[in-house]
Amino acid sequence: MSALFLTAALLGNFSTRAQNANLPVTPQEIARDALASAQAGAAIVHIHVRDPATELPSMDTALYREVVDRIRDKNDDLIINLTTGNGGRYDPSAADPAIAGPKTNLLMPDDRVQHILAIRPDIATLDLNTMVFGEEVVINTLPSIRRMGTLIQEAGVRPEIELFDSGDVAILNTLMAEAFFKEPPLCSIVTGVRFGFVPLPETLLYARGLLPRNAIWTGFGTGAMAFPMVAQSALLGGNIRIGMEDAIWLSKGVKAPSNRAMVEKAARIVDELGFDLETPRQVRTRLGL
Template identity: 75%
Template sequence: MQPVFLTCALVGNFSTRAQNENLPITPQELATQALEAAKAGAAIVHVHVRDPATGMPSMEVALYREVVDRIRQENDDLIINLTTGNGGRFDPSPDNPVVPGPRTNLLPPDARVEHILALKPDIATLDLNTMVFGGEVVINTLPSIRRMAELIQSVGVRPEIELFDSGDISILNQLMSENAFDHTPLCSIVTGVKHGFVPLPETLIYARNLLPKPAIWTGFGTGAQAFPMVAQSALLGGNVRIGMEDAVWLGKGEKAPSNAAMVLKASRLLEDLGFPLMSPAQARAAIGL
């Protein structure tokens, strides 16, 4: 079996401590859990930040800087992947849908990548989806995507292209025809988000077969399908992702005590299937960082 790299997604925008009190919120907690996940077998950590006072998603460069600095003080090898997903949500007001509602955070592309330009992580996500997301709509227009891709790559950072449905892959293929990317595309096939790809083997096969060739890809699921999709992605030739962004349960009736615990469970699953995990150095070579 070919080795795979494992990305640990530490925390996202929607899970709360009401769901799992072990969710990392502060920069210190995020960095600590990142380092523990690396010891458990993660080659990459995917990072969102939260406001430590409110627990709400944040785009503050200082918070990202603290997480990155804390990780790098102890581990120079771990691959750091920072999100640029925030800043794409539109919440139409019920009385007049043209007027932004209170959950709108729609921003110009330059503002969405400010922390990437300042910190220059190894990888930055690039969302291609426009879709219903909860009670709002996520909007990523082609001009915005092109600009973000240009800015991310201008500082030597590798975009990881987030694909939520088949239309996103159509956009990816258009961008490839425009030579919008400097390297082989690095892709994540996201399954389990409502109104997007359904977390099934058939879906993953379909999405994989639509990707430009060659492409380096990871498939993952959310909620109850997070661990099953670890196995499915590896079996279908992809890499894997797990973490408390995607699920807050380690197993039925058992809340995840940490991201490292989720990585350990995924690594045992992969070991039983015969897939060795790449080290950060091996993943860097495979990705071309």
């Protein structure tokens, strides 16, 4: 494959301005970074939102709508990918693990996709992982996955399947055997999250080999391996992702001044390797959006 697409992951749930003061937080800042990343070569922007007052992760549909509207006012082609990852965290209380602790945010599956049903973006993430995440656990049961996936697809939105470990791929293959997905699966192989896939070339080769044969996939890394995994994914036939959700550094000792700067560096890496970046219109055609 001589062409691939780049997803800019703008902020996520865990990066903070204490780590990097350039992190976009308000809807205006997030939309600004999305548009700048598109100018630098991103075909897709992956979006979380934050409460502007507290800077904490939010699922407020109005915040998502403001970001999307601000992007669409300037750019109709850019592909918008909204997260549904919030609402799966369980924090066992120290005194009784059967009682939810203060970091728990478990929600019914319908509640996790309300912003998707209201806004109908091009793509929405669908996490398959149940895993230790920090000091808590993330829980995504098969009934919850099936319900969220059904609602996303019925809304005319393309699911992006998030894969954090080999068991997640086993769930994907189970769903494929059920003919659950209407189209070839759009997948992200997430490496570098502690207790999940380790960010190594061998890991990406292994994970790629487990995917359904018709999968369209992106591999990416977090932290110090974010840019090395850009090269690895491209060389192994995948698409690429970069942004301040996944890393706060542009290079050793240099904090990223913006998501655009990270996209520009990733674009240079794949250009040096001989790959072209697909435009949003080309990706829309490839993905049937």
